[in-house]
Amino acid sequence: MATDVAPAPGTLAAFEAAKGFMPLEEGLALYAAAVEAGRLGLPLLEVGTYCGRSTILLADAARAAGVSAVTVDHHRGSEEQQPGWEFHDPATVDPELGVMDTLPTFRRTLHRAGLEDHVIAVVGRSPQVARAWGGELGLVFVDGGHTDEHAGADYEGWAPKVAVGGLLVIHDVFPVKLDEFTGQAPYRVYLRALASGAFTEVSVTDSLRVLRRTAPGI
Template sequence: MIPDLPANIDELKGFLARDEAEALYQYALESSARGPVLEIGSYCGKSTIYLGLACRQHNSTVFALDHHRGSEEHQQGEYFHDPELYDTGEGQVDTFKEFRRNIASAGLNDTVVPVVASSAAAARHWQTPLAMVFIDGGHSLEAALSDYRCWTAHLQRGGILAIHDLFEDAHEGGQAPFAIYRMAKASGLFADIGRVNTLGFLRRL
C-alpha cells in the first residue's frame, strides 16, 4: 500500500504498468534516504508521482527532467500521438501543463523539481550526486545512449539505475532501452538486481 497515492492515478496519461510503478516506488523509497532521484522522461507525471511520494518520506527530491515536447513516437502522425497534448497555437506537443497539474494535485510541488530541458543540456554542468536514475526518455538509440552516458556517471555507489521499456523482441517494442540495459550489465559497473515487467533495475557497484 502506497500512502497518499491519488485515487485517479490509473486515469493519468502515461505508460507505466501498476506492477512497474510499485517497484519504482519501493526502489525510490530505499534510494531517497541517501540522496535525490532523477527521472528522465516525465511525460505527464504519472511515474513522477510514484517517485515523489517515495522521496517525500525522506524529505528528499525528485528532479523530473523532460523537454515536454514529446518523444519521437508522440509527434503528429505517430502511433502514440495524443491530440489533447498538442498545442495548435505553437504547432508542438506540450505535456508540461498536464504535468504541472498532476504534480500539484498530488501535493508534490515541494518534492518534485521540474527540469525543462534536453537531457544533454541539463547534464552539461550537473554536480549533484544521485541516489537513483530512472531512464524513460526518448526511445531512439541516439536519445537512449545520450541519457545513459550523461547521467550514469552521477549515480552514487550503491545507487539504483532503472530503465523502462525493455523488450528483447523488436516486434514488441523499441530496442534502444534494451541496448543501454545490456550496455550497463556489460560495463562491470552495475549488478543486475531484477526486472518487473518491462522495467529493469541495476545497482551501481
C-alpha cells in the first residue's frame, strides 16, 4: 500500500480544523488506505462519524475515485463522550433536549470542507444499518463504540461486507492498556480479524491498523 499519497492542502486544513480525536499521522494512513481501496470502485464506509474529522479524508479519496463515502452513526455519542467523561464536549449537546447530538456539527464540517456531495450520511445504529446493507464495500473503517459489545458488533456486521482485496481499518488498537480511558476492545477485534484467516495485516500507524481481505468467508 502506498503511504506517500496525501490529501490536498485544503482537505488537510479542513481535517485539522474539525472536531475529533484522530492524530494527523493516523489520518494520513487512513487516507492512503482509502485511496487504494477506492480503486476497487466500491463505496468506502466508516462506522463512527462523530463530527466528521475522518469523514473528510474518506470523502476526498472517494471524490477522486468516483465513489461514495458512507458514514454511519446515531450521533448520540459513544460511552466516553457522555457528560462526566474526560472526552465530553458540551458544545455537542442539543440545548433543547439535553442529549448528545453531533449531527449538526458534522454537517457544518462537511459543508466547510466542500465535500457534502461525496458523502452519504446514515443516521442509525451500526448493527441495524449493517443488516440493511446489501452490497460489498471497498473499505470499512471501524471507529465507533469502544466496548466489546459495540466494537464486536461493528466487526460482525461490517467485516463480512469488505470485498476480497478491500481493506478493513481499525482505529484505537492498543495492545497494552495505557490508562483508565483506554479500552482494548478494538485490539480484540483486530486479533479476531487476523484469526479469521480472511484478513492479512498491511500496515500499522500508531493505533491504526490496516488489514486486507485476502480470502472469502468470515
